[in-house]
Amino acid sequence: MWSLFERSPDLRMESSQAxxxxxxINELIFISNYLCQTLDGVPPNDLAKYVTNNIEEKGKKKFRKELRVLGISHEEIDEWFAFADFSLKHLSRKLILKSVKASIRRAGDYLLRYKELAIQIDQAPRKDQLQQAVKLKNEIDKLEIDDTNLSLGLWEIHQVPRWDFDGSVGGS
Incomplete structure (x- = not known):
């Protein structure tokens, strides 16, 4: 969509909307995939495994001290511990397959509308397609709020904290 907007003189100035x-659209696809993968519970990710295994082995107090020695802030440690608790609580949460399928069908309708809009812009770009793109984005926002499964998936995905306990990500 972005490249379609960029190629059109009428839409180029608003390519950030694209x-x-x-x-x-990518978020909808990601959430839909996530829901399929977590129908029978949310498997712990590497951070949750790391934290829960170390807490079980060493206890919270000792493990917290080790993390502080590694330069992890109190706030980040609290986030990690809270996430580990969240992960354990959601291991066995179940979703209803029929309901998830309905959510994915609804999301699919928006993917089709996106595709149709992209085809229209590719064939004959017009200024009014900007409003169509903005409207579609806003409707997806609403869908993610109103649809119970999509909303839950998005919320769960956002529970995962940023983590880099060995300093291998980012920096110089």
Whole structure:
């Protein structure tokens, strides 16, 4: 979508709107995939495994001291511990397959609308397609709030904290 906007003189100045729409479409796909993968519970990720295993082995107090020696802030440690608790609580949460399928069908309708809009812009770009793109993005926002499964998936995904306990990500 972004490249379609960029190629059109009428839409180029608003290509950031296309990027936002692309982001929402990617998010819908990601959430739908996540829901399929977590129908029978949320498997712990590497951080949850790392924290829970160390807490079980060493206890919270000792493990917290080790993390502080590694330079992890109190706030980040609290986030990690809270996430480990969250992960344990959601190991066995179940979703209803029929309900998830309905949510994915609804999300699929928006993916089809996105595709149709992209085809229209590719064939004959017009200024009014900007409003269509913005409207579609806003409707996806609403869907993610109103649809119980999509909302839950998005919320669960956002519970995962940023983590880099050995300093191998980012920096110089």
């Amino acid at each position: 990027v936002q729409l692309e982001s929402k």
